[in-house]
Amino acid sequence: MIQVLKGKRVLITRSAGQASEMIARVQDYGGEAVTVPLMSYRFVPVPRDERTRWLDHVSRADLIILTSGNSVDFFMRTLDTPARIRGKRLAAVGRKTARKLADAGLKNVYVPEKYTGKALGKALLTGTLHAERIVFPHGSLTDPSWIHDLKSHGFNVTERTLYETVPDLSQKERLAEIMRSGEMDALTFASPSAVRFFTEMLNEETWKKALTASVVGAIGPSTAQSLDALGFAADVIPKYFTSVDLIDALANFYNKRKKSST
Structure with a gap:
């Protein structure tokens, strides 16, 4: 080199x-x-009284969106068993996020050509990627604008902040x-x-x-x-x-x- x-x-x-x-x-x-x-990252646990509902949303989702390696790590910590998402369709922003999912044995992953959340949102809005029930775990500083666009177009999106990004x-x-x-x-x-x-x-x-x-x-x-x-x-x-x-x-x-x- x-x-x-x-x-x-x-x-x-x-x-x-x-x-x-x-x-x-x-x-x-x-x-x-x-x-x-x-920066550093702090896990935000799912409260006990909300855990059953959260796992139910995950089970019923036909698409789970993960926009970073951090979101993969913290999302996996909320699951009672990895089997809950086995066979699920996943969407990842970037090949490194997709690689992290593959390392966890999750390979049914859509990656948009441009590595941005907005590109992923566009794929859903244009029908390139199909989903009705979406789960989106994310960090505290995630840009929510493209998710708001999806909701305004009738997509059923369940969001949850799973980690905080702090200085x-x-x-x-x-x-x-x-x-x-x-x-x-x-x-x-x-x-x-x-x-x-x-x-x-x-x-x-x-x-x-x-x-x-x-x-x-x-x-x-x-x-x-x-x-x-x-x-x-x-x-x-x-x-x-x-x-x-x-x-x-x-x-x-x-x-x-x-x-x-x-």
């Missing part, structure tokens, strides 16, 4: 358990990955120190919440200076929109919205820059 990131320091803001592939990819390109997890405040001082050093060449964000927590954990002068001075990578359009709302455009957005593709796109950005300067 061409060492196009040699001498580059790349900030990885994903949670510790999700950063390994990005770190390895940066290193494959010869760069140095600096990991500062900006990892134990990293606040370390993040500030790294950003004040001015030594980061690139910043990567894998979700709108990562952008949000980045700005919340730093003072305005520091985060604005960091976003101005560094190459900024966003994993997909919703993350890029979060940056746009702050007045900063993402320099890098991958074609496929995965963490490894984000690093590949970053490497391609630097490779093109190098060629244009020679």
Whole structure:
């Protein structure tokens, strides 16, 4: 692999358990990955008096939508037995989410061409994907707009928040120190919440200076929109919205820059 990131320091803001592939990819390109997890996740258990109803909705659903690896993990924790969803039709946003389902023995999975919830909603609205009773377990910061569209068109959707995404405040001082050093060449964000927590954990002068001075990578359009709302455009957005593709796109950005300067 061409060492196009040699001498580059790349900030990885994903949670510790999700950063390994990005770190390895940066290193494959010869760069140095600096990991500062900006968020952590807390399980929201289904209350005992609602558990029977929740499991009944799962049993009767003809489609279960899972938009991330986290949603897969936390959803599986709510089940009394994996057999409850064996043979069910599933829909996943992204191949990594689908792979996690496959690892759990669940392979009847629809994945939209674009790795977004809106693309999944469009597939249902246009009839590309058929379902009448839908179960959608998700996190506290999930964008609900496309689900609202489905409901307004008559789809029966049962939602439940199964985990909370919260800032990892134990990293606040370390993040500030790294950003004040001015030594980061690139910043990567894998979700709108990562952008949000980045700005919340730093003072305005520091985060604005960091976003101005560094190459900024966003994993997909919703993350890029979060940056746009702050007045900063993402320099890098991958074609496929995965963490490894984000690093590949970053490497391609630097490779093109190098060629244009020679």
